[in-house]
Amino acid sequence: xxxxxxxxxxxxxxxxxxxxxxxxxxxxxxxxxxxxxxxxxxxxxxxxxxxxxxxxxxxxxxxxxxxxxxxxxxxxxxxxxxxxxxxxxxxxxxxxxxxxxxxxxxxxxxxxxxxxxxxxxxxxxxxxxxxxxxxxxxxxxxxxxxxxxxxxxxxxxxxxxxxxxxxxxxxxxxxxxxxxxxxxxxxxxxxxxxxxxxxxxxxxxxxxxxxxxxxxxxxxxxxxxxxxxxxxxxxxxxxxxxxxxxxxxxxxxxxxxxxxxxxxxxxxxxxxxxxxxxxxxxxxxxxxxxxxxxxxxxxxxxxxxxxxxxxxxxxxxxxxxxxxxxxxxxxxxxxxxxxxxxxxxxxxxxxxxxxxxxxxxxxxxxxxxxxxxxxxxxxxxxxxxxxxxxxxxxxxxxxxxxxxxxxxxxxxxxxxxxxxxxxxxxxxxxxxxxxxxxxxxxxxxxxxxxxxxxxxxxxxxxxxxxxxxxxxxxxxxxxxxxxxxxxxxxxxxxxxxxxxxxxxxxxxxxxxxxxxxxxxxxxxxxxxxxxxxxxxxxxxxxxxxxxxxxxxxxxxxxxxxxxxxxxxxxxxxxxxxxxxxxxxxxxxxxxxxxxxxxxxxxxxxxxxxxxxxxxxxxxxxxxxxxxxxxxxxxxxxxxxxxxxxxxxxxxxxxxxxxxxxxxxxxxxxxxxxxxxxxxxxxxxxxxxxxxxxxxxxxxxxxxxxxxxxxxxxxxxxxxxxxxxxxxxxxxxx
Amino acid sequence: xxxxxxxxxxxxxxxxxxxxxxxxxxxxxxxxxxxxxxxxxxxxxxxxxxxxxxxxxxxxxxxxxxxxxxxxxxxxxxxxxxxxxxxxxxxxxxxxxxxxxxxxxxxxxxxxxxxxxxxxxxxxxxxxxxxxxxxxxxxxxxxxxxxxxxxxxxxxxxxxxxxxxx
Numbered sequence: 030x031x032x033x034x035x036x037x038x039x040x041x042x043x044x045x046x047x048x049x050x051x052x053x054x055x056x057x058x059x060x061x062x063x064x065x066x067x068x069x070x071x072x073x074x075x076x077x078x079x080x081x082x083x084x085x086x087x088x089x090x091x092x093x094x095x096x097x098x099x100x101x102x103x104x105x106x107x108x109x110x111x112x113x114x115x116x117x118x119x120x121x122x123x124x125x126x127x128x129x130x131x132x133x134x135x136x137x138x139x140x141x142x143x144x145x146x147x148x149x150x151x152x153x154x155x156x157x158x159x160x161x162x163x164x165x166x167x168x169x170x171x172x173x174x175x176x177x178x179x180x181x182x183x184x185x186x187x188x189x190x191x192x193x194x195x196x197x198x199x200x201x202x203x204x205x206x207x208x209x210x211x212x213x214x215x216x217x218x219x220x221x222x223x224x225x226x227x228x229x230x231x232x233x234x235x236x237x238x239x240x241x242x243x244x245x246x247x248x249x250x251x252x253x254x255x256x257x258x259x260x261x262x263x264x265x266x267x268x269x270x271x272x273x274x275x276x277x278x279x280x281x282x283x284x285x286x287x288x289x290x291x292x293x294x295x296x297x298x299x300x301x302x303x304x305x306x307x308x309x310x311x312x313x314x315x316x317x318x319x320x321x322x323x324x325x326x327x328x329x330x331x332x333x334x335x336x337x338x339x340x341x342x343x344x345x346x347x348x349x350x351x352x353x354x355x356x357x358x359x360x361x362x363x364x365x366x367x368x369x370x371x372x373x374x375x376x377x378x379x380x381x382x383x384x385x386x387x388x389x390x391x392x393x394x395x396x397x398x399x400x401x402x403x404x405x406x407x408x409x410x411x412x413x414x415x416x417x418x419x420x421x422x423x424x425x426x427x428x429x430x431x432x433x434x435x436x437x438x439x440x441x442x443x444x445x446x447x448x449x450x451x452x453x454x455x456x457x458x459x460x461x462x463x464x465x466x467x468x469x470x471x472x473x474x475x476x477x478x479x480x481x482x483x484x485x486x487x488x489x490x491x492x493x494x495x496x497x498x499x500x501x502x503x504x505x506x507x508x509x510x511x512x513x514x515x516x517x518x519x520x521x522x523x524x525x526x527x528x529x530x531x532x533x534x535x536x537x538x539x540x541x542x543x544x545x546x547x548x549x550x551x552x553x554x555x556x557x558x559x560x561x562x563x564x565x566x567x568x569x570x571x572x573x574x575x576x577x578x579x580x581x582x583x584x585x586x587x588x589x590x591x592x593x594x595x596x597x598x599x600x601x602x603x604x605x606x607x608x609x610x611x612x613x614x615x616x617x618x619x620x621x622x623x624x625x626x627x628x629x630x631x632x633x634x635x636x637x638x639x640x641x642x643x644x645x646x647x648x649x650x651x652x653x654x655x656x657x658x659x660x661x662x663x664x665x666x667x668x669x670x671x672x673x674x675x676x677x678x679x680x681x682x683x684x685x686x687x688x689x690x691x692x693x694x695x696x697x698x699x700x701x702x703x704x705x706x707x708x709x710x711x712x713x714x715x716x717x718x719x720x721x722x723x724x725x726x727x728x729x730x731x732x733x734x735x736x737x738x739x740x741x742x743x744x745x746x747x748x749x750x751x752x753x754x755x756x757x758x759x760x761x762x
Numbered sequence: 763x764x765x766x767x768x769x770x771x772x773x774x775x776x777x778x779x780x781x782x783x784x785x786x787x788x789x790x791x792x793x794x795x796x797x798x799x800x801x802x803x804x805x806x807x808x809x810x811x812x813x814x815x816x817x818x819x820x821x822x823x824x825x826x827x828x829x830x831x832x833x834x835x836x837x838x839x840x841x842x843x844x845x846x847x848x849x850x851x852x853x854x855x856x857x858x859x860x861x862x863x864x865x866x867x868x869x870x871x872x873x874x875x876x877x878x879x880x881x882x883x884x885x886x887x888x889x890x891x892x893x894x895x896x897x898x899x900x901x902x903x904x905x906x907x908x909x910x911x912x913x914x915x916x917x918x919x920x921x922x923x924x925x926x927x928x
Contacts, residue, residue, distance in 0.1 A: 040857045047865030048853035048872065050800020050840035057799035212900040214804045214812055214866045265802070265866030266900050297805040494863065652860040656902055660863065663903030687809040687898060695894035698904040 033574070034505035034512050035715050038652040041495045042517060043263070055218030055235045055262050056294055063220070064093055064128040066276070066283050066293035067135030069142050070303055071117035071124055074369040074680035075151035075164070078115055078124065078144060086127060086141040091134035094286045095142065097125045101278065105245050109338040109372050111278045117146070118166055118337035119371050120681060121303030128283040128291050151369035152177065153680050155311050155332045158368050166337055166367035177367040179339045182347040184361040184419055192326025192358030196317025199326075200395055204387035205746040206310045206729075207673035208334070211376050212664065212692050215265020216300045221280035222290035230281055231258045237271045237491050238530025243522045249278040250285065257281075260521040261491045268664070269375030272532050275304055301685040305374025306674065308334035308342060312387040317358075318395055322406040326358040327351065333380055335365035338372040346380040348419045352388045353429040353464040353618045354410040361419075369680060375532060377661060378722035381465050382668060382729060386747060389461035389730030393737065403460050403734065404437045411462075412618075420466070422614060426709040428644045433462050433620040435704050440622035440640035455627050456637075457739025462620040463726030467719035469539030469612035469712075470529035476504060476547040476605040478555060480597060482575070482590030484508060486517045486547075489525035490540040494657055494721050499537050499649040500544045503714045507548035508589060509574035526608065534719025537649065538615060541714040543607035551605025558596030558603070559587075615711035615718035619643040621662065623731035624699075627739040629758055632751030634670050634736055636697075641724055642704040647716035655703045658724040662701065665728020667693045670749050769833050773798070774842025780829075788832040789813050789824040792839060800840035800869045804898075811897030814870030815839050821877040823896070840869035843876060851914050852876055859910035863901030871897045875911045884915050 046052045083095040098114035105111065113122050125142050129135040152164040158177040165176055172178065193199055219234040230252060236242050239261035247254045264271060276293040283291040295304065310333050317326035329350045333342035347363035376382075396406040411430035418424050437443075437460060445458045475487040486504050490496065501515040508514075519525070528540060556570035559577065563570060569580045578586035587595075596603055624638040641658050648654045671691040675683045684690045710716030729747055737743050742757040766781040773796060780795045792798045792815070801824055804812035808823040815824045816838035824832075844850040849857075852872050856862050861871075871894065878885055878893035885893070890911050891904075899907060 038860070040860065041862055043865070044857040044862045045849070047862050047868050048849065048856050049844075050798075050869040052865050053799065054802070054866065056803060057793075213864075214810055214898060214900055215802070215864070216804065264864060265804075266864045268900070297807065297810075656860050656863055656906060659903035659905050660901045661903075664900065686807060687805050688807075692898060692900065693904075694898065695891045695904045695908065698891075698908075701903065701905050 032506055033509055034502040035647065035649050036651065037502065039498055039502060039512055039650050042498045042501060043492065052263050054215055054265050055220065055233060058220055058233055060220065060222060060290040063290040063292055064130060064287060065132040065135040066280055066291050067127045067129065067139040068123050068279065068293070069125040069139045070299065071113065071120060071122045073117055073146055073148050074120045074153065075149040076117050076146035077149060078113060078117060079147050080145045081125060082143040083125065085143065086138045089134065089138040089141050091130035092127055092138045093289070094128045094283055095125060095138070096282055096286065100282050101249055103248055105249060105274050107273055107338060107340060111249060119369050121299065121371060122337070123303065126279045126283060128287050151680050153368050153370060153676060155309060155334045155366045155368060158366050159332065166369060179335045179365040179367050180343045182343045182363045184347050185359070186417060187358035189326050189328050189358045189360040193317040196325050197320045198399065199315060199317045200391060201315045202391050202394060202745060204312045204390060206383045206386055207747055208306055208309045208370065209376065209668060209672045209674065210301055210306045210690060211268040211270035213266030213268055213270055216297055217271065217275045217295040217304055218293065219277045219280040220290060220292040221284035223284045223288065225288055229256050229258065230285065231260065232277050232281055233260045233262055234277050235264050235271060236261050237264065237267045237493065237532055239491060239522050240489060240527045241530050242274055242277055245274045246278060246281055250281050258521060258523045261519065264491060264493055267493055268377045269379070269532060270304060272375050272530055273305055297687065298685045301690065302371060302682045305372050307376030308336055308373030310334065310380065310383040312384065314387055314391050316391060316395065318399070320399065322396065322399055322401045322409050324354055324356050324410050327356045329361045331361065331363040331384065333363065333365050334368050334370060334373060336368060336370040336372040340365060340373045342373060342380050346384050349381045349384050349464065351419060352385060353412050353462050355412055355416045377664060377725045378465050381463065381726045382665065385461065385463040385726045386729045386733070389463070389727060390733050390745065393459065393734040394743065404433070404442055407433050407460065407462055418616065424616060425711060428706065428709040429462070429618045431708065432618045432642050432644050432706055435706060436460065436620040436622050436640050436642040439642065439702050439704050442622060453629050455629060455739040456624065457627065457735040457737065458622060458624050459731050459734025459738050460620065460622045461727035461730035461734055462618065463723060464616055464618045465534065465723040465726060467534050467538050467615040467617055469542065469610060470533065470535045471527060471610045472539030472543040473526040473528055473608040474540060474543040474547045475526060476544065476551045478551050478589070478593040478603040480590065480594040482514065482588060482593055484515045486515060486544055487520050487525050488528060488540055488544065489520050489522065490528040490536050491531040492519050493531045495650065495653040496536045496540065498653065499541060502649050503541055503544050504548050506715065507545055507552070508572060510589065534617065534722040537717055538713040538719045539609065539612060541717060542612060542712060543609055545714040546607030546609065547605040549605070550607060551603050554600060554603050554605065555592055555596045558599040559592055562595065612712040615646065615713060616709065617644060617718055617720070617723040619723040619727055621727045621731040623735040625732060625735040625739055627736055627754065629740060632754035634732070634749055636666050636699040636732060638700045640702040642706060643720065643724055644706045644709045645720045646710045646713060646718040647707050648705050649715065649717050651705060654705060654720050657721045658703045659701050661721065661724035662728050663693050663698060665725045666697065666732065668747060669729035669732035673748050769829060771832060771837060773837045774839060782829045784830065786829045787825055788827040788829050791829045792824060798839050798841050802866055802869060804866065811870045811874065812867055814873045814897060816873055816877055819877060819880060821874045838873070840872060852911065855910040855913045859906050859913065861902060861906040861910040867897055867899045871899065871907060879914060
């Protein structure tokens with residue numbers, strides 16, 4: 030199939046403003062008479078709030094309002110209170126907030142709020158938290174034998190015990206992953222203003238999910254949805270960290286009380302320890318295999334740290350535990366565990382990177398133990414069409430093997446050095462794969478064909494990754510015109526149709542398909558509008574290559590502009606709509622080969638080369654897809670070798686800044702090779718599916734497996750810290 | 763703000779007289795006083811590079827510079843590297859190479875790159891990586907940024923290009 034717009038490398042439509050510094054992010058917006066919000070946060074990981082005194086703060090210069098937990102009787106959609114009530118359950122939990130005329134005054138007033146805390150014992154470790162007699166994060170948590178269990182998910186297939194009985198070898202290993210921050214560069218920021226006449230609240234915010242924000246704000250502020258307008262702003266990075274409400278309700282409540290606009294900017298430090306980072310995990314795997322490496326049984330016990338409040342960690346972890354492999358017998362139990370840590374949020378692919386680090390590391394252990402090539406063991410087990418995958422679905426296509434093989438071929442797997450070098454710097458190569466299921470979610474779009482034949486697309490989906498540019502390509506393709514004739518507008522909750530949040534790699538897949546359907550709807554309206562005039566039934570009118578013609582009748586054709594202006598005369602306007610939520614899940618498989626250099630003296634790991642392959646169904650904009658793959662892989666390098674929250678014995682976060690929480694920099698980036706496979710096509714637009722999250726999934730395991738290849742050290746705990754490697758190497762001497 | 767005094771700044775070739783406080787940072791003057799919000803604040807501690815501007819041609823974190831210390835220096839922000847309606851070759855290259863995703867690091871990144879190319883028009887790959895080490899980007903994995911800068915090597919002193927009208 031020949032495309033006019035799909036598959037082209039189109040620069041981001043919002044790029045010119047971004048490179049010019051003209052894009053207005055949340056912190057760049059100011060309103061006349063605007064107040065500044067400030068937030069008081071708990072210094073304790075766990076404490077009872079005995080008393081809060083706000084009178085001194087109220088009398089400080091410039092202070093207009095002070096609020097505490099009483100302002101919010103209900104918690105947000107995930108059960109997290111906006112301001113703590115009665116107890117604080119993690120260091121950094123918001124306790125009170127102020128609005129003042131200047132940022133400095135707000136800061137001063139925050140420190141004048143007096144809180145008496147009665148510190149309580151706290152629990153910070155997932156294993157400790159689940160032991161009998163452990164400190165309870167929530168008094169009401171039920172089962173005394175299993176304290177702090179926030180949620181459980183179980184998945185079973187076949188007969189796992191029979192599977193182990195039939196296995197030639199059984200492997201048992203435990204893996205751990207740390208707390209990490211999503212690493213977005215733009216801190217959380219919100220601005221709220223209430224119109225006193227109408228009682229309507231407008232909130233401008235850096236969010237991935239403006240409609241979900243509206244629903245949460247309606248609940249938290251006890252306002253009808255029709256009284257809330259959320260305007261999702263350009264987002265300076267999110268990666269799952271801006272899914273949930275953060276300071277929006279605080280800005281909203283302060284704006285309501287003061288009658289003035291209120292802006293709340295979260296400091297980098299607060300963003301580290303008081304928003305929703307990605308939680309730690311402990312994963313125990315017991316895997317039975319045949320001598321030839323075929324997987325026959327998997328039992329997994331997965332513990333995900335959900336922090337102080339419930340989250341969705343366990344469900345996703347359980348649903349991805351088989352990896353992109355056929356596992357005939359399995360039993361997975363997955364828990365979300367409360368600890369006195371920040372409430373865990375999402376991070377690119379939620380808990381899939383955790384689970385695949387465990388699974389893919391163990392598969393490497395199995396391969397080496399059985400004397401099978403790590404590539405070969407993956408190919409032997411790779412999912413094929415019709416294989417059961419979790420959630421009662423069947424794998425819709427045979428592509429996993431090709432994805433894995435492609436990564437290996439591009440990386441020169443067969444030519445890799447067969448023996449470890451004995452020098453100080455050792456090179457090693459490792460492979461890992463991963464998968465992610467892409468769910469369309471609530472997706473919608475409007476498409477208008479203008480009188481001059483240009484096309485306007487409106488969606489309410491937040492444009493994080495350049496999806497608006499891909500929407501322009503999809504619309505252009507649908508009408509057979511060039512991308513320049515399409516504009517894409519991200520509306521807000523007043524001006525655009527409802528969409529779920531921009532998460533789960535769903536936007537291009539779900540909203541992209543809604544755009545395509547809206548285009549088809551608009552084309553149908555054009556045809557109907559012209560049917561009488563052209564003297565043929567609507568279904569004989571063909572719209573392609575930017576022209577409107579009659580099927581089977583040469584010569585009679587109109588330009589899109591002529592057709593649109595005439596059809597609009599008949600119909601008022603040509604406005605197509607697309608809305609859906611029911612696309613079958615798409616399965617995205619990614620594989621990566623990492624080449625590392627390990628310094629035997631210092632334990633330092635350097636990723637030299639990362640070869641990434643991924644089935645994307647269809648690359649609507651290959652440049653953008655490559656950008657997603659490279660960016661995710663870079664995040665995976667950080668997850669693999671340097672990023673983690675470090676706490677002291679008192680439960681205080683020590684590395685709450687971007688120097689000590691080390692993310693990869695320009696000198697850490699490896700040589701990337703990206704291979705896009707366009708085969709596993711589902712119901713997405715032109716066969717496209719989600720691409721942003723899957724490439725983070727295999728990276729850490731590929732690096733860990735490469736480290737093993739280089740120096741023979743198996744690291745089962747992320748990040749792969751130099752001291753761990755040095756310790757293991759010195760043990761072996 | 764208490765104790766404000768009049769200060770003169772030269773920003774993007776223009777002179778401004780601004781009343782600023784003794785603890786005010788150059789970043790505050792640029793963003794809040796002059797409305798030059800292209801300079802971003804990501805960490806307030808000089809660690810992320812989003813607030814990078816050029817001071818007498820050298821890149822620096824404007825969150826770590828007191829306003830008073832910037833008086834008398836030639837300050838360049840992202841708004842000042844190309845005439846209105848035009849793009850600097852680096853800006854154009856960032857676009858064409860897909861080096862822009864969320865865009866929050868982009869202004870600082872471009873200014874660090876400009877300082878490098880002004881000083882060394884044909885830098886090595888290593889020079890480029892080192893010049894950007896203080897500018898964090900979480901979206902791109904850096905490769906496309908390095909490619910964009912490389913494509914400008916030897917040419918940035920040339921004319922800026924018209925913005926493509928869409």
